[in-house]
Amino acid sequence: MTSTPAATGAAPVTAAEEAAQGARLHGPVTDWFDEHARDLPWRRPEAGAWGVMVSEFMLQQTPVSRVLPVYEQWLVRWPRPADLAAEPPGEAVRAWGRLGYPRRALRLHAAASAIQERHGGDVPREHAQLLALPGVGEYTAAAVASFAYGQRHAVLDTNVRRVFARAVGGRQYPPNATTAAERKLARALLPEDEPLAAKWAAATMELGALVCTARSPECVRCPISSQCTWRLAGSPAHDGPPRRGQTYAGTDRQVRGKLLAVLREAVGPVPQAVLDAVWDEPVQRARALDGLVADGLVEPLAGGQYRLPLGRGASS
DNA sequence: GAAGCGTGGAT
DNA sequence: TATCCAAGCTT
Numbered sequence: 001m002t003s004t005p006a007a008t009g010a011a012p013v014t015a016a017e018e019a020a021q022g023a024r025l026h027g028p029v030t031d032w033f034d035e036h037a038r039d040l041p042w043r044r045p046e047a048g049a050w051g052v053m054v055s056e057f058m059l060q061q062t063p064v065s066r067v068l069p070v071y072e073q074w075l076v077r078w079p080r081p082a083d084l085a086a087e088p089p090g091e092a093v094r095a096w097g098r099l100g101y102p103r104r105a106l107r108l109h110a111a112a113s114a115i116q117e118r119h120g121g122d123v124p125r126e127h128a129q130l131l132a133l134p135g136v137g138e139y140t141a142a143a144v145a146s147f148a149y150g151q152r153h154a155v156l157d158t159n160v161r162r163v164f165a166r167a168v169g170g171r172q173y174p175p176n177a178t179t180a181a182e183r184k185l186a187r188a189l190l191p192e193d194e195p196l197a198a199k200w201a202a203a204t205m206e207l208g209a210l211v212c213t214a215r216s217p218e219c220v221r222c223p224i225s226s227q228c229t230w231r232l233a234g235s236p237a238h239d240g241p242p243r244r245g246q247t248y249a250g251t252d253r254q255v256r257g258k259l260l261a262v263l264r265e266a267v268g269p270v271p272q273a274v275l276d277a278v279w280d281e282p283v284q285r286a287r288a289l290d291g292l293v294a295d296g297l298v299e300p301l302a303g304g305q306y307r308l309p310l311g312r313g314a315s316s
Numbered sequence: 317g318a319a320g321c322g323t324g325g326a327t
Numbered sequence: 328t329a330t331c332c333a334a335g336c337t338t
Contacts, residue, residue, distance in 0.1 A: 060336075063333045104335090140335075209334075214331080215331075246319090248322080
């Protein structure tokens with residue numbers, strides 16, 4: 001009678017142990033997902049690959065509740081990549097509203113243009129082609145390939161990393177930056193069957209978002225709590241270095257946000273004097289505005305006026 | 317690998 | 328009130 005890692009509360013060490021634990025998790029997690037998955041618009045069949053891609057851009061570091069209304073308006077206005085590509089990038093920035101990180105709007109516009117030019121207007125299916133699009137990194141490429149096209153990819157976002165850190169790693173939180181070990185574990189846990197792998201990806205994310213949350217996980221509602229290495233070990237508190245919370249007040253980011261808010265609301269070009277009113281420290285204010293121009297989020301005009309960009313998006 | 321990049325709700 | 332946190336990407 002061998003004692004398994006799951007039975008002892010120890011984290012699995014070998015690839016075989018990881019795969020074995022994965023096999024025990026697939027059923028409970030996907031069954032839970034069948035019953036508890038939220039009815040989100042980008043999960044409906046009519047969303048299509050473009051809808052999935054738009055949602056993934058918007059959801060990068062932004063909560064679902066704030067994305068929902070902007071997503072709906074976005075898809076009504078720009079139902080296909082070609083529709084967005086046909087408009088100035090500044091319109092994307094304006095429609096982005098207060099979702100935050102407005103460079104994402106610029107990159108989504110640039111991605112739409114690339115899809116139009118390189119892929120005939122259809123969101124590509126290949127992971128490598130997705131990854132080559134502006135604003136698409138490892139996570140988003142895997143997410144679109146998996147959620148939109150049903151492919152088998154390890155989809156490793158902050159939710160999944162936390163679920164795996166706890167259920168398998170026995171730790172409260174994953175490392176600050178994604179590690180090679182995490183990627184390897186995610187691949188080891190991925191079901192062989194393609195449709196099941198796609199469901200697993202969505203289900204593990206949903207579990208992390210709804211139950212295995214960062215602050216206060218609801219283990220009593222968790223379908224795998226009886227197998228959770230972290231819980232079996234007594235839910236030990238995080239011991240590693242604290243994750244640095246970035247201060248916001250007084251930073252360039254705050255100034256950029258204020259400047260861009262004025263430009264989003266403006267109908268036409270905005271005089272320098274109006275922008276000057278949003279922040280009283282001139283050096284930081286100028287640095288922030290220069291940064292927005294360098295990023296392609298703002299276009300300087302003659303006569304000290306500024307507006308959201310009408311031309312093709314800037315680099316990056 | 318670390319830093320920079322928005323915004324607002326929850327605790 | 329201050330801190331944490333939210334489906335990351337790029338340089």
